[in-house]
Amino acid sequence: MAGKLGGEGLIGELCNGFELLMDREKGVITFESLRRSAAAVLGLGDLTDEDVRSMIKEGDFDCDGALNQMEFCVLMFRLSPDLMDASRCLVTEAIEEEYGRY
DSSP states (O other): OHHHHHHHHHHHHHHHHHHHHSBTTTTBBOHHHHHHHHHHTSSOTTOOHHHHHHHHHHHOTTOSSSBOHHHHHHHHHHHOHHHHHHHHHHHHHHHHHHHOOO
């Protein structure tokens, strides 16, 4: 996916995903917004409250009980090894393009 979208496209898609899941008033993904979205958007209505809390906790680096956009993007990269590998390739290509091959 990352190869097809490129770096900017990939980040754009992650941002779109964040916006689908976030609480519009708070601007972050909360337990309530993820719980609601798990069923409606993701088709994961069978997740327990504990599953949803664990998902939030996994990416909540500042321990505020919610995921901001950066935390969400980092979490998506961490949970997807293929995405990590593809992003490394994109970064390497960008560096080589900018500075040439060493």
